[in-house]
Amino acid sequence: MVKIRLQRFGTTKKPFYRIVAAEASQKRDGRFLEIVGVYDPTKEPIHLDIKKDAVMKWLQNGAQPTDTVKNLLTRQGIIAAYTDSKKK
Numbered sequence: 001m002v003k004i005r006l007q008r009f010g011t012t013k014k015p016f017y018r019i020v021a022a023e024a025s026q027k028r029d030g031r032f033l034e035i036v037g038v039y040d041p042t043k044e045p046i047h048l049d050i051k052k053d054a055v056m057k058w059l060q061n062g063a064q065p066t067d068t069v070k071n072l073l074t075r076q077g078i079i080a081a082y083t084d085s086k087k088k
Helices: 052-060 067-076 079-087
Strands: 002-011 016-023 034-040 047-050
Touching: 002 034, 002 067, 016 052, 034 052, 047 067, 052 079, 067 079
Parallel strands: none
Antiparallel strands: 002 016, 016 034, 034 047
16 A cells, blocks of 8 residues: 655654655655655745646545645645546
8 A cells, every 4th residue: 555645854853755656664764655745844935846747647546645635625625626537
């Protein structure tokens, strides 16, 4: 099972994250299949860069986003686009 989740980088109290597609059995910061975005909550405003095409491909192939990633994708409008494409 593939999950779309955050992979933590940075130092103590200064995290930034990659949004990756990874096997659910892999460790949080372990092996991944593809980098689909970057999230940096320490910047003002928050830096969020997501490759929409890559995320849509993984969602259509059955990948499940974690709760946090789902919130980020909703903020970018990707979840709404995915559900619209699913209805067609």
